[in-house]
Amino acid sequence: MSEANQITVAIIGGTGLNTMSGVRVVEEHVVETEFGKPSSPVFELELEEVEGKPRFYFLPRHGKPHAVAPHLINYRANIAALESLGVKKILAVNAVGSIDPKLNPKDIVVPEQVIDYTHGRETSFFDGTIKPLQHFDFSDPFDASLMETIKAVSEKAGCNVIFEGAYGVTQGPRLETAAEIKRMAQDGATLVGMTLMPEAVLAREVAIPYASICLIVNPAAGVSQAIITMEEIYQAVEEGMGQVQVLLKALVAELA
Ligand code: HPA
Numbered sequence: 154m155s156e157a158n159q160i161t162v163a164i165i166g167g168t169g170l171n172t173m174s175g176v177r178v179v180e181e182h183v184v185e186t187e188f189g190k191p192s193s194p195v196f197e198l199e200l201e202e203v204e205g206k207p208r209f210y211f212l213p214r215h216g217k218p219h220a221v222a223p224h225l226i227n228y229r230a231n232i233a234a235l236e237s238l239g240v241k242k243i244l245a246v247n248a249v250g251s252i253d254p255k256l257n258p259k260d261i262v263v264p265e266q267v268i269d270y271t272h273g274r275e276t277s278f279f280d281g282t283i284k285p286l287q288h289f290d291f292s293d294p295f296d297a298s299l300m301e302t303i304k305a306v307s308e309k310a311g312c313n314v315i316f317e318g319a320y321g322v323t324q325g326p327r328l329e330t331a332a333e334i335k336r337m338a339q340d341g342a343t344l345v346g347m348t349l350m351p352e353a354v355l356a357r358e359v360a361i362p363y364a365s366i367c368l369i370v371n372p373a374a375g376v377s378q379a380i381i382t383m384e385e386i387y388q389a390v391e392e393g394m395g396q397v398q399v400l401l402k403a404l405v406a407e408l409a
Pocket of ligand 1: 250323329345346372373374
């Protein structure tokens with residue numbers, strides 16, 4: 154912990170982290186925000202096996218149990234809750250499909266760009282009512298210094314991480330059609346998922362450095378000839394999340 158008892162790192166993630174070994178739940182913070190309730194209480198966790206037992210926050214974005222659909226997540230409340238707890242860095246964990254055929258299930262990718270295909274979500278704090286309207290640069294949606302840290306820590310921890318590409322965010326909860334994925338590939342998207350936006354832009358609006366660690370869990374629609382099954386997705390989550398956890402623990406140890 155950097156300052157007196159101040160927890161600075163938060164992980165926003167989905168499945169697979171509740172069973173992280175060597176992690177103890179210290180407290181559950183029930184937070185109310187002016188934008189409503191976050192997806193769940195914010196868990197304060199401790200890395201038991203690391204010297205100094207660093208603490209971090211964990212917020213399951215789909216709730217606990219996993220039940221909130223991607224288009225219904227209260228992204229504003231989630232980010233506002235972390236901001237109110239004093240979080241200074243957010244590591245987002247996202248399960249995604251691969252559009253770029255050279256990427257494979259269980260690969261870990263840190264994307265450099267985002268293309269937002271979502272609609273009807275509350276995408277800003279600066280809506281002119283609760284907070285005044287503001288325009289701002291978003292050329293590089295992820296925090297460069299946080300990405301550098303992920304790179305250095307992944308190398309030190311022996312985790313193979315690919316740093317490239319663009320995450321195309323779709324509305325869900327259905328997966329895409331093959332034609333939609335083809336169009337996204339033409340746009341330059343290499344990954345597809347449903348949850349990165351507006352999370353990333355809201356973090357930028359409150360000036361919290363944010364980066365995404367993506368686990369590929371299936372080739373996107375039409376990328377392989379087979380239809381996508383939930384079994385293959387769950388299997389890739391189960392087999393791949395272990396490495397993501399190794400990386401996250403090393404990151405918390407470095408950043409907290
Ligand atoms: N599409 C959208 N979101 C996803 C996918 C996908 O193929 N796989 C995991 N999340």
